[in-house]
Amino acid sequence: MNDSSDQSPLLRIQNLTRQYPSPDGDGQLTVFENANFEIKRGEFVCIIGHSGCGKSTIMNILAGLDKASDGAVIMDNQEISGPSLDRGVVFQNYSLLPWMSALNNVIFGVKARYPDWTRKQVRAHAYKHLKQVGLVDGAEHRKPAQLSGGMRQRVSIARAFAIQPKLLLLDEPFGALDALTRGTIQDQLIEVWSGSDQTVFMITHDVDEAMLLADRILLMSNGPMATVAESVVIDIPRPRNRGDIIHHPAYYETRNHLVEFLTSRSKKLALQNAGNPTPKNQLPTTVYPAKSVRSELSTEPDADPDPDQTTAEISPLSDNQQRESSVFSTSGTNNSTVQTPIRATLKASNPGAAS
Amino acid sequence: MSDALKAPILSLILLFAVLGIWEGITPTVKDAAEMTEYELLMGGASQEARVPPPSAIAAKAVEELSDPFYDNGPNDKGIGIQVAYSVYRVLSGYFFAALVAIPLGFLIGMSPLAYKALDPFIQVLRPISPLAWMPLALFVIKDSEASAIFVIFICSIWPMLINTAFGVANVRQDWVNVARTHELSNLKTAATVILPAAAPTILTGMRISIGIAWLVIVAAEMLVGGTGVGYYVWNEWNNLDLTSVIFSILVIGVVGMLLDTIFAQVQKVVAYHE
Numbered sequence: 001m002n003d004s005s006d007q008s009p010l011l012r013i014q015n016l017t018r019q020y021p022s023p024d025g026d027g028q029l030t031v032f033e034n035a036n037f038e039i040k041r042g043e044f045v046c047i048i049g050h051s052g053c054g055k056s057t058i059m060n061i062l063a064g065l066d067k068a069s070d071g072a073v074i075m076d077n078q079e080i081s082g083p084s085l086d087r088g089v090v091f092q093n094y095s096l097l098p099w100m101s102a103l104n105n106v107i108f109g110v111k112a113r114y115p116d117w118t119r120k121q122v123r124a125h126a127y128k129h130l131k132q133v134g135l136v137d138g139a140e141h142r143k144p145a146q147l148s149g150g151m152r153q154r155v156s157i158a159r160a161f162a163i164q165p166k167l168l169l170l171d172e173p174f175g176a177l178d179a180l181t182r183g184t185i186q187d188q189l190i191e192v193w194s195g196s197d198q199t200v201f202m203i204t205h206d207v208d209e210a211m212l213l214a215d216r217i218l219l220m221s222n223g224p225m226a227t228v229a230e231s232v233v234i235d236i237p238r239p240r241n242r243g244d245i246i247h248h249p250a251y252y253e254t255r256n257h258l259v260e261f262l263t264s265r266s267k268k269l270a271l272q273n274a275g276n277p278t279p280k281n282q283l284p285t286t287v288y289p290a291k292s293v294r295s296e297l298s299t300e301p302d303a304d305p306d307p308d309q310t311t312a313e314i315s316p317l318s319d320n321q322q323r324e325s326s327v328f329s330t331s332g333t334n335n336s337t338v339q340t341p342i343r344a345t346l347k348a349s350n351p352g353a354a355s
Numbered sequence: 356m357s358d359a360l361k362a363p364i365l366s367l368i369l370l371f372a373v374l375g376i377w378e379g380i381t382p383t384v385k386d387a388a389e390m391t392e393y394e395l396l397m398g399g400a401s402q403e404a405r406v407p408p409p410s411a412i413a414a415k416a417v418e419e420l421s422d423p424f425y426d427n428g429p430n431d432k433g434i435g436i437q438v439a440y441s442v443y444r445v446l447s448g449y450f451f452a453a454l455v456a457i458p459l460g461f462l463i464g465m466s467p468l469a470y471k472a473l474d475p476f477i478q479v480l481r482p483i484s485p486l487a488w489m490p491l492a493l494f495v496i497k498d499s500e501a502s503a504i505f506v507i508f509i510c511s512i513w514p515m516l517i518n519t520a521f522g523v524a525n526v527r528q529d530w531v532n533v534a535r536t537h538e539l540s541n542l543k544t545a546a547t548v549i550l551p552a553a554a555p556t557i558l559t560g561m562r563i564s565i566g567i568a569w570l571v572i573v574a575a576e577m578l579v580g581g582t583g584v585g586y587y588v589w590n591e592w593n594n595l596d597l598t599s600v601i602f603s604i605l606v607i608g609v610v611g612m613l614l615d616t617i618f619a620q621v622q623k624v625v626a627y628h629e
Contacts (some may be wrong), residue, residue, distance in 0.1 A: 065532055083535040095529045099551045099627035108547070112537035145628035163537070 008077070009038035010199050011062075011167060015280050016071035018057050031057055032226040034071070034278040037218055039167070044193065044200045046210035047228075048258070049220030050266060055203045059171045062201065063089045075167065085113050088165035092172040094152040096144040102155040103140040106130055106162050113163040129162040130155070132192050150181035154188065161192055170202035174209065183242060186212060194239065207258045210234075211251070212242055218284065219261050221269035229269055231284040232258060235291070250290030257289035374409045381408035407598040415598045416605070430590065432582070434603065438610055440582040444500075444575075445568045445614075448507025452564065456512045457557065460519025461545065464553070470520065477516065485510035485571045489578055499579040506575045511564035518560025522553030554625035562618040569611045584610075 015034045022029040032054035039045050049055050060066035062073060064083035073080045080087070088109075096105045106126040114122065130140050133154035144152050153173055160168055173189075174182040186209060193200060193213075204210050210217050211234055219230040235250045245251055382405070423435025463470045485506045492502040526549050534544040576585025584607055591599035 063532075063536055065535060083532075083538065085536075085538050087536070089532075089536045091529060091532070093529060095533050097530060097533065097548065097551070098629050099554075099625075109537060112539060143627065 010041045010043075010075060011039040011201075012074040013037050013058075013062075014072045014074065016058065016061065016073065017069050018054060018061065018066075019069040028069075030225050031223055032220070032228075034280050034282070035226075035228045036281060036283050037228050037231065038283070039199060039201060041199055042197045044202070044213055044215050045218060046202045046204050046214040046216075047218040047220060048204060048207065048210055048262065049226065050222050050262070053220040053223040053226040053266075055220060056171060059089075059169055059201075059203055062167070063087055063169055065089075085163055086166045087169060088160040088163050088167075089169045090153070090156045090160045090171065090173045092175050094144065094149075094156045096152055096155055096159075098144050101141050101143055102135060102147060102151075103127075103130065105144070105155055106140075106159045109159040109163045126158075126162060129158040132161070132195075133158045133188055148181070149177050150185055153177065153185060157185075157189060157192065161196065161198065164198075166199065168198050168200045170200060172203045172205065175205065182209070187242070189213065190240070207255060207262070211236070211255060211258070212240055212245060217258065219258070219266070221273060222266045223270070225270070225273045225278070227269070227273060227278050228284045229266070230261065231286045233286060233288050235288060254289045257287065378408045378410060381405060405597075407601065411598050412601050412605075415602045419599075419602060429581070432587075434584075434587065434606055437582060437584045437587040437603075438606060441572050441576060441584040442610065442614075444503050444583065445507055445565070445572050448504040449511050449565060449568050451504075452508045452512040452568075453515060453561065456515035456560075456564075457519050460516045460557070460560075461523050461549075463516070463520040464523025465545075465549075470524070477513070481513045481517075483509075486574055486578065489575065499581065503572070503575045503579045503583075507568045507572060510571045511568040514563040514567065515557070515560045518563070519553065519557045522556025522560075523549055525556075526552040551625070551627075555622065555627070558618065558622045558625055562615065562622065565614050565618055566611065569607075569614055573607060 013035055015036060017033045017035070018031045019028040020031065021027075031052075035058065047055050047058070057066060061068050062080075064080060064087065075086065096102070097108065100108060103126060106129060107122055110117070110122045110125050114125075117125070127136065127140075130136055135151060135154050135158065139147065139151060144155070147155070153176075157173065160170075174185060177185065190213060202210075202213065214234050217232045217234060218228050219232060220226050221229045232254065234254060236245060236248050236254070419434045423433045425431075425433040426436060459473075463473055488506055488509050489502060492505045493499065496502050496505060530548050530552055531544070534548040539547065572583065573585035573588065576583035577589045580586050580589075584603060588600055588603045588607075591597075591603065
């Protein structure tokens with residue numbers, strides 16, 4: 001996906017550590033320690049980990065809203081300090097200004113980014129980005145309170161894309177949305193993103209969402225003393241479609257790997273890390289879970305899948321617990337997709353997605 | 356009947372019931388002209404002053420309101436002129452109070468240090484009755500007009516100050532973060548994010564203040580004298596003209612309500628739903 005891999009990375013996180021004064025008064029509580037990773041230009045990277053591993057803290061440090069206890073964030077060969085328009089943020093709770101209409105919220109961002117533009121230019125630019133997320137024809141004049149959660153998040157995404165940041169930070173942007181709305185907006189996000197050369201860093205709890213969107217997924221071990229343990233390459237060609245992606249041979253290998261990490265290995269790693277400090281300057285292991293599948297794969301990427309599979313068991317998308325508690329076997333086997341009775345969740349819960 | 360009509364109709368019924376009872380229990384006083392000279396000399400006229408009936412007050416109201424702006428010298432001015440003086444004093448004192456309270460409230464709200472440093476002063480000064488300032492004001496300012504305005508200033512400053520500080524301090528961090536990630540300067544953040552976010556709370560403080568200011572002006576004008584609706588009440592009391600006293604009480608109520616309504620409307624404009 002990335003044809004700019006030869007360039008220097010846009011973002012380099014070095015030995016990032018965040019400690020808080022522990023609640024009992026003495027000593028420090030380390031949320032995460034010596035996190036190291038890089039993000040290339042134009043790359044879409046998701047970070048997944050259990051609650052409390054410090055994902056949101058990493059996000060806030062990248063946004064410049066929080067300060068690291070140690071380590072550095074380097075963007076374009078410059079250490080970041082404080083918030084900047086080069087790093088746009090979409091917060092989980094939308095963070096639209098409630099006294100402004102949707103349009104004015106986007107204009108607010110555009111004006112901050114391009115203070116020299118005329119009113120007309122600002123307005124046209126704002127409209128262009130609202131149109132990309134399908135929020136025109138009257139809805140743009142409504143206040144956030146009069147919009148649904150999904151529409152609000154679309155305004156938020158429009159505002160973030162409108163300021164054309166070098167790095168776009170998404171903090172669980174779909175966490176508060178129902179599964180159907182989430183699917184639609186994910187599609188819209190891909191659409192807007194693929195039309196740009198935007199670099200995106202996104203927090204999510206949802207493995208399927210991450211696989212649909214990301215080039216690479218960073219996995220964090222459980223906190224405290226969390227680390228960025230693995231960098232999993234999603235080897236599924238784009239354009240991806242939630243209906244077809246599940247038939248791709250690499251899909252289940254990758255998904256199993258991710259789920260297995262989240263259900264058991266993240267805990268084991270946390271236990272291992274409990275005693276000994278995390279080494280410095282160590283990049284996460286890069287994993288290609290679908291490598292075996294890839295090599296076996298014929299030159300035809302769209303091997304026609306068994307049509308029966310789509311009618312498999314349906315379960316709500318947002319049910320993380322259920323997903324995490326289900327047992328998956330990875331164990332490095334080569335036999336790929338067909339054996340596991342996995343739910344065709346995305347397709348089944350969002351029939352209108354294939355656009 | 357629709358519910359929207361029920362309440363006003365009930366209000367009217369209550370009003371007429373109270374007025375009717377009031378009118379009924381007030382004995383009619385014989386007109387002095389109808390008494391003989393002997394009766395007058397023997398004190399045939401009523402010995403006690405009575406609260407006048409509503410009909411007399413209504414007649415007085417018609418008389419006063421048909422020519423509200425006449426001016427027959429210092430002791431006889433129309434009710435319109437008196438109200439205008441009072442409103443002028445309230446608004447000027449209130450204006451200066453807002454000029455001080457809102458910026459200071461912003462400072463206190465944005466800086467925990469300023470809040471802690473100024474809090475003891477506010478806590479001591481706030482509970483002082485505004486009229487307690489009057490002697491000091493008269494001595495220092497040496498002008499009764501300006502002293503009345505000062506008293507309004509000092510009484511309306513506190514609710515505005517405290518509400519502004521509270522509103523500013525409690526602006527949602529998310530919105531401040533939006534301003535920060537958009538690299539807005541402090542001044543711009545204050546103007547485009549914090550002010551609109553805190554505006555409903557600030558307006559509530561301003562509405563409380565204007566209410567208090569209107570309460571206080573009547574008392575202040577009774578002390579200061581000369582003009583104003585407070586002075587008018589006191590003057591009519593000295594004239595033993597209870598009809599005018601009750602009429603002016605009603606006028607004070609109506610003007611207070613109008614001032615409050617204006618602020619209620621402004622409050623609606625700045626209100627927002629999250």
